[in-house]
Every structure is written in structure tokens, then in C-alpha cells.
Amino acid sequence: MKSAVVIGAGISGMSCAIDLARAGVRVMLISPFSSERSQSVMAAGGINAVLPGAENENGDSVASHMEDTIKGGSYLGGKKAVKGLCENAGEIIRYLEGIGTVFSLDGEGKPDKRAFGGQSYKRTFYCGASTGKQIVTAMIMEVRRYEATGLIDHRLWMYFHSALIEDSVCHGVLLFNEITGKLEAVLSDAVVMATGGQNRLFGKTTGSTQCDGYAVSKLFTQGAELKNLEFIQYHPTSIETTQKKMLISEAVRGEGGRLFYEENGKRVYFMEDKYGPRGNLMTRDVVSREMDAAKRDIFLDISFLGKEEIERRIPEVRDLCLKYRGLDISRESIPVSPAVHFFMGGLAVHLNHETCIRNLFAVGECASMYHGANRLGGNSLLAAVYSGKVAAKEIAERKSENKTMDYSTVLERESRKLDELRNNKSSFPVAYMRDMIANTMNEKLGIVRNKESLEKGIEDMDYYLSAAEKISYDKSVLMYENYSITGLIILAKAIIISANERKESRGSHFRSDYPETDENSAYATIISYDEGRYKLRQDREHFYED
Numbered sequence: 303m304k305s306a307v308v309i310g311a312g313i314s315g316m317s318c319a320i321d322l323a324r325a326g327v328r329v330m331l332i333s334p335f336s337s338e339r340s341q342s343v344m345a346a347g348g349i350n351a352v353l354p355g356a357e358n359e360n361g362d363s364v365a366s367h368m369e370d371t372i373k374g375g376s377y378l379g380g381k382k383a384v385k386g387l388c389e390n391a392g393e394i395i396r397y398l399e400g401i402g403t404v405f406s407l408d409g410e411g412k413p414d415k416r417a418f419g420g421q422s423y424k425r426t427f428y429c430g431a432s433t434g435k436q437i438v439t440a441m442i443m444e445v446r447r448y449e450a451t452g453l454i455d456h457r458l459w460m461y462f463h464s465a466l467i468e469d470s471v472c473h474g475v476l477l478f479n480e481i482t483g484k485l486e487a488v489l490s491d492a493v494v495m496a497t498g499g500q501n502r503l504f505g506k507t508t509g510s511t512q513c514d515g516y517a518v519s520k521l522f523t524q525g526a527e528l529k530n531l532e533f534i535q536y537h538p539t540s541i542e543t544t545q546k547k548m549l550i551s552e553a554v555r556g557e558g559g560r561l562f563y564e565e566n567g568k569r570v571y572f573m574e575d576k577y578g579p580r581g582n583l584m585t586r587d588v589v590s591r592e593m594d595a596a597k598r599d600i601f602l603d604i605s606f607l608g609k610e611e612i613e614r615r616i617p618e619v620r621d622l623c624l625k626y627r628g629l630d631i632s633r634e635s636i637p638v639s640p641a642v643h644f645f646m647g648g649l650a651v652h653l654n655h656e657t658c659i660r661n662l663f664a665v666g667e668c669a670s671m672y673h674g675a676n677r678l679g680g681n682s683l684l685a686a687v688y689s690g691k692v693a694a695k696e697i698a699e700r701k702s703e704n705k706t707m708d709y710s711t712v713l714e715r716e717s718r719k720l721d722e723l724r725n726n727k728s729s730f731p732v733a734y735m736r737d738m739i740a741n742t743m744n745e746k747l748g749i750v751r752n753k754e755s756l757e758k759g760i761e762d763m764d765y766y767l768s769a770a771e772k773i774s775y776d777k778s779v780l781m782y783e784n785y786s787i788t789g790l791i792i793l794a795k796a797i798i799i800s801a802n803e804r805k806e807s808r809g810s811h812f813r814s815d816y817p818e819t820d821e822n823s824a825y826a827t828i829i830s831y832d833e834g835r836y837k838l839r840q841d842r843e844h845f846y847e848d
């Protein structure tokens with residue numbers, strides 16, 4: 303029987319695992335924590351689609367969804383891929399309903415849609431402001447169905463360590479079992495990475511600290527190419543807490559929320575003043591940049607919707623503001639600021655979601671394909687479900703190659719390295735290094751960057767890399783945190799190098815020294831790694847769109 307290992311159990315990992323199991327492929331699903339605690343659960347605002355048969359119902363169409371996605375991504379999203387994404391979106395809503403996702407309904411009892419940024423029509427299906435949670439819950443039930451038949455084996459407390467690769471073919475993975483403290487080798491016909499974004503590099507973001515980028519970084523050092531790392535989405539509206547930046551969903555602006563600052567005792571609705579009535583719903587890169595440029599305290603007002611409508615449409619946002627700020631949003635405005643939210647870059651994949659390493663796939667936020675230089679709200683959940691399905695189809699249809707690999711030497715060598723790390727008595731704490739990486743990333747790779755800040759960022763990372771050898775083993779944190787830290791620095795450096803290389807402003811990448819978009823720079827940045835050397839190339843041939 304054919305087998306696959308899926309690393310990560312958020313929406314993209316589960317989408318892939320479910321379709322693999324449906325096709326009769328045996329799946330080992332790996333995640334340190336249960337799916338209920340994956341970042342996907344946090345997704346609030348909704349998922350975009352034009353339903354089959356509803357084309358042109360309100361003027362909307364699949365073609366318009368495609369156009370908005372390509373334009374919103376500043377013309378860097380893979381065009382063939384975006385076509386597939388948008389054409390399948392309606393069926394994906396039907397699929398999600400079919401497995402038990404309960405979407406919010408309109409007055410006629412049909413799934414309701416809300417307006418989201420950068421989109422020409424209302425096409426964002428939602429479940430109140432907990433869309434991710436509802437989809438995850440439905441998918442968990444499907445996973446359990448296949449667990450009962452033995453087709454899915456979901457193993458918790460397990461971390462990705464490295465891939466078993468020989469001659470550019472992936473044969474399986476080494477996993478770290480945090481309970482036993484040991485590495486385990488698993489051979490399989492295919493490996494699917496679904497490990498999410500790289501939030502942890504930035505410390506406090508709207509996302510989950512589980513998404514640290516280690517797996518992507520490790521594969522980078524093992525030969526996988528990375529794409530468009532410089533494009534990092536700052537979401538315009540968050541509130542800061544001691545632990546993280548809590549997202550104030552775009553749903554609030556979708557429901558009419560207005561951004562403003564105060565000047566001489568008067569409200570200035572700066573987005574509407576500059577961009578007209580839909581100003582608050584410009585794409586996220588534009589709104590974040592305007593907020594940054596305003597250099598004032600910014601507020602978001604939704605109070606005019608009234609208590610009842612707030613309760614009906616965005617109860618989760620009301621609860622969040624009450625809990626973390628003691629704010630009653632039916633009477634008061636929300637103080638908001640931009641925060642790192644989403645990573646358009648990641649593992650470079652072909653249309654079938656395979657990386658440049660055969661039988662190694664990547665889906666969801668850890669892969670780079672659909673969103674170009676800026677993602678539209680509501681397109682990520684869609685891409686997570688869709689990419690999981692695309693990879694599953696490819697794996698299920700592919701003939702098993704029946705190749706194997708003798709991993710004993712690798713397993714022994716890597717286990718020895720972990721033992722050496724445990725015996726490392728130097729005194730440089732892991733947590734301190736993590737904070738230093740986050741400081742550099744936030745300072746040097748903000749909403750606005752330039753040559754000076756980026757070159758200083760690269761210097762910082764080189765220093766951290768040399769210091770990484772002196773990092774002590776810290777028993778108070780997971781072993782995973784200890785062995786993964788160098789990978790975080792390697793990836794952080796790749797991100798800054800990619801940003802330094804793109805000498806223009808496009809989408810979420812804004813450079814004060816190159817403020818204009820350069821028509822000749824509509825390429826994807828591809829970065830690879832060879833024994834400590836970072837190699838960049840500009841992909842204009844759409845190599846990854848074959």
C-alpha cells in the first residue's frame with residue numbers, strides 16, 4: 303500500500319491527509335500539538351469563492367476573483383495556479399459544507415458573504431468570526447473517521463527533524479519524539495510539508511509560535527529552493543497584548559469599520575479621504591503603509607453597527623476587545639496598529655505542489671504559489687484546502703517507485719549530534735537568541751526597509767550564526783527549541799538577503815530607497831543554499847508554473 307507522511311495538522315495538512323486517505327493512501331500525520339491548537343484555528347474573517355452556478359449572480363465571476371488575486375499580489379502570483387485556485391473555490395465551499403462546516407447564513411437561508419479587502423465583490427464566506435475554527439473542527443471529524451479505519455495515524459508530540467534525501471529524491475523523514483527524546487526514521491512514498499508560516503522569527507505576531515520556519519529552513523539546507531521570502535504581510539489591525547498581537551479581523555472593515563486618527567479634536571478618516579468610500583478595504587499592504595506613514599495613533603470604529611448586529615456578525619471580535627482591552631466596541635473605537643501576519647514566501651513548488659526534490663511536497667502557508675507580493679484576505683484558507691487537495695491527487699495518482707534508502711548512518715549521526723547538544727555546557731540561552739532574532743527582524747524588515755537596514759540585518763544574522771555554536775542546552779524548554787534555533791537564523795538571513803536583492807517596491811515589500819514598482823522586476827526571487835553560501839536567481843521563466 304502506498305504511504306505518505308504529512309508534517310503539520312492545520313487546515314492544509316488535514317486537507318491533504320483526508321484526500322490521501324480517501325484515495326486509499328496510508329498517512330502518518332505529524333504535529334507536536336493537536337489540530338485544535340494549530341494556527342488555522344485563529345482564522346477569523348472567511349474564505350473566498352464564487353459558488354458553482356452562482357457565476358454572475360451579483361456581477362461576480364471566477365474571472366473577477368482571479369483578476370483581484372493577481373492584481374492584489376502585484377502580478378507575482380502564479381497565473382496558472384491562481385486559475386486553478388479560483389476555479390475550484392466554489393467546489394471547496396461545497397466540500398467544506400459537506401464535511402460539516404456551518405457557514406453563516408443570509409436572510410434567505412443561503413451561505414452569506416462579506417466584503418474583504420482588495421476584492422471587487424462580496425465573495426468571502428464566513429462562520430461569524432471563527433471561520434478557521436469551524437473548518438478545523440469539521441476536518442478533525444474527517445481525520446478521525448480515517449483514524450478509525452487505520453488509514454490515518456495522527457501522532458502528537460512529534461517534530462520534523464530533517465528529510466531523508468538521496469540524489470534529490472525524498473524517501474522519508476527523521477522525526478523527533480519529544481516524549482522519548484529520540485529520533486525516529488519513517489520511510490514513505492511521499493512527504494508533504496504543511497508547517498505554516500514563519501511567525502516566530504518576528505516574536506510577537508498575530509499568528510502562532512508553533513510556526514517558526516524551522517522545517518522550511520532545514521529543507522533549504524537540504525537542497526529545497528525557497529521563493530519570494532521578502533514578501534511579508536503586515537495586517538493593518540491588531541491590538542498588542544503581553545503574549546502576542548491579537549488580530550482585529552478584516553471582517554470588521556468588511557462590515558463597514560472605519561479607520562481614523564484624531565487631529566485638533568476632529569476625526570480624520572485618512573483612508574477614505576485618500577482612496578474614496580472603499581478606502582478602508584484597500585489591500586493590506588496599502589492600508590498598513592498608510593497607517594505607518596500617518597505616524598499617529600490609529601483607531602477603528604464599528605460602533606455604528608449597533609450591539610445587535612455586532613453580536614450577530616462579529617461576536618468573537620467583541621469578546622476579544624472586551625477580554626484584552628476592556629473595550630465595548632458597540633460604544634468605543636479600537637486602538638489598532640499593523641502586525642506581521644502572513645508569509646507570501648516559502649518553499650518553491652511546481653503546480654502539483656512538489657518541490658525541486660522529488661516526492662517532497664509543500665502545501666498551505668509554508669509553500670509559495672498563489673499570493674504573489676501580497677495576499678488577499680480570505681484567499682489563504684482557500685489555498686490551504688486547495689493545495690492539500692492538489693498534492694494529495696498527485697501523490698495518489700503517481701506510481702509507487704518502490705525505492706528505499708539505508709538511513710542507519712544518518713540516524714546514528716543525527717542522534718549523536720542531539721546527544722552532544724544535550725551535553726553542551728556553555729551559557730548562551732536559547733530564549734535570548736530567539737529574542738535577538740526577533741528584534742533584528744522587526745527593526746530591519748519592517749513595513750518600510752532600505753539598503754542600510756537590510757545590510758545591518760544580514761550582519762546581525764552572521765553574528766548570531768557564529769554565536770549559535772555557543773548556545774547552551776536549555777532543559778526548561780522543549781528539546782525541539784534547542785535543536786531548531788540555528789535553522790531559524792539561517793532562514794532569517796535568507797529572508798533579509800531576498801529583501802535586499804529586490805531593488806523596487808512591490809506589494810508588501812516597500813523600500814524607501816526604491817519607492818517605485820519597476821516594471822522590469824516582475825520576477826520571483828528564488829534562493830538556494832550550498833554549504834553556507836546563499837545563491838539567488840530571478841525566475842522570469844515561471845519555472846515553477848510548468
Ligand SMILES: Cc1cc2nc3c(=O)[nH]c(=O)nc-3n(C[C@H](O)[C@H](O)[C@H](O)COP(=O)(O)OP(=O)(O)OC[C@H]3O[C@@H](n4cnc5c(N)ncnc54)[C@H](O)[C@@H]3O)c2cc1C
Nearest residue numbers: 310311312314341342345346347348462498666667682683
Ligand atoms: C489571526 C489570524 C487570522 C486569520 N484569518 C484568516 C482568514 O479569515 N481567512 C484566510 O483565508 N486566512 C486567514 N489567516 C491565515 C490562515 O489562517 C493561515 O494561512 C492558514 O490557516 C495556514 O494553514 P496551514 O495548514 O498552512 O498552517 P497552520 O494552521 O499554521 O498549521 C501548521 C501545522 O504545522 C505544525 N508544525 C509547525 N512546525 C512543525 C515542525 N517543525 N514539526 C512538526 N509540525 C510542525 C503545527 O503544529 C501545525 O499543526 C489568518 C491567520 C491568522 C494568524
